[in-house]
Amino acid sequence: VARCPRLTKIRGPQIRNLLEAKDFILFDCDGVIWHGETAITGAAKVVSSLIRHGKNVVFVTNNCTRPRENYVHKFYRLGFTDVMLEQIFSSSYCSALYLRDVVKIRGQVFVMGCDGLRRELQGGGRPLRGGGGRDVKAVLVGHDDKLTFLKLAKASCYLRDPDCLFLATDNDPWHPLSGGRILPGSGSLTAALEVSSGRKATVIGKPSRFMFECISSQFSGVEPAQCLMIGDRLETDMLFGSNCGFDTMLTLTGVSQLEEAQEYRDSELAANHSLVPDYVVDSIADFLPAFEE
Numbered sequence: 001v002a003r004c005p006r007l008t009k010i011r012g013p014q015i016r017n018l019l020e021a022k023d024f025i026l027f028d029c030d031g032v033i034w035h036g037e038t039a040i041t042g043a044a045k046v047v048s049s050l051i052r053h054g055k056n057v058v059f060v061t062n063n064c065t066r067p068r069e070n071y072v073h074k075f076y077r078l079g080f081t082d083v084m085l086e087q088i089f090s091s092s093y094c095s096a097l098y099l100r101d102v103v104k105i106r107g108q109v110f111v112m113g114c115d116g117l118r119r120e121l122q123g124g125g126r127p128l129r130g131g132g133g134r135d136v137k138a139v140l141v142g143h144d145d146k147l148t149f150l151k152l153a154k155a156s157c158y159l160r161d162p163d164c165l166f167l168a169t170d171n172d173p174w175h176p177l178s179g180g181r182i183l184p185g186s187g188s189l190t191a192a193l194e195v196s197s198g199r200k201a202t203v204i205g206k207p208s209r210f211m212f213e214c215i216s217s218q219f220s221g222v223e224p225a226q227c228l229m230i231g232d233r234l235e236t237d238m239l240f241g242s243n244c245g246f247d248t249m250l251t252l253t254g255v256s257q258l259e260e261a262q263e264y265r266d267s268e269l270a271a272n273h274s275l276v277p278d279y280v281v282d283s284i285a286d287f288l289p290a291f292e293e
């Protein structure tokens with residue numbers, strides 16, 4: 001078995017050296033920066049210190065339920081007072097860019113998702129409609145808290161047309177809530193439509209490289225070697241980082257455990273090695289000593 005020479009738990013001066021070597025720091029949000037409505041202790045200070053030290057900081061979240069404006073408010077509310085709209089790349093925003101700039105959609109998009117996703121699609125004066133009808137050229141599936149059987153049935157019908165695109169904001173299977181409960185993710189709805197249509201959705205969010213294309217189209221001179229992706233989920237964040245050629249860091253404040261990363265590392269399946277982080281920290285609060293003079 002070829003073992004990956006990675007998965008290094010780092011602290012203190014090693015974190016400092018790593019941060020000095022990187023110009024772009026990409027943060028996943030839930031499980032890294034906050035848990036739902038509670039900021040992770042020390043995270044706001046880490047983010048503002050990085051910005052003050054001249055780092056480009058961006059946030060890559062698979063949460064498609066809000067438009068970017070709402071994220072700016074959420075960051076502010078949780079004490080991240082220097083985060084701006086331009087730093088936020090959500091799966092809803094990137095889906096809007098994909099529809100507008102990549103497939104240049106004309107006609108309607110049938111959206112299975114929250115109002116926030118619909119608002120993001122309609123933002124910026126883009127001629128996108130979130131309804132359904134005879135002229136449906138794409139089905140976009142995301143987290144839908146008002147899911148009905150009728151919506152699934154309609155989407156399944158639209159997908160019978162091979163010219164109708166099948167897109168998913170993200171493919172996350174589930175999300176943790178407090179007290180050990182979970183919420184089914186967009187991936188569970190995508191799976192239902194994949195079965196009913198016999199088709200595979202194109203995923204916009206992590207681990208797809210498309211989110212990096214969105215970032216590099218808006219920040220000039222982003223080199224993968226200059227990027228560090230920090231996340232809490234191996235199957236989305238670490239795979240995204242390795243798909244993009246970044247160094248990756250797992251923080252243990254979220255979904256994935258160190259033991260799962262070790263299992264992927266020791267797996268005989270070479271594809272599993274792309275899910276293994278380069279570095280591991282207990283929390284991004286471990287960065288704080290790196291900013292002390």
Ligand code: PLP
Pocket residue numbers: 028029030031036060061062063064065143172175185186
């Ligand atoms: N989608 C939804 C609906 C969520 O509630 C969450 C996490 O709370 C996510 C996606 C994952 O977000 P992130 O990529 O920031 O971890």
Ligand code: CA
Pocket residue numbers: 028029030031032231232233254
């Ligand atoms: Ca996360």
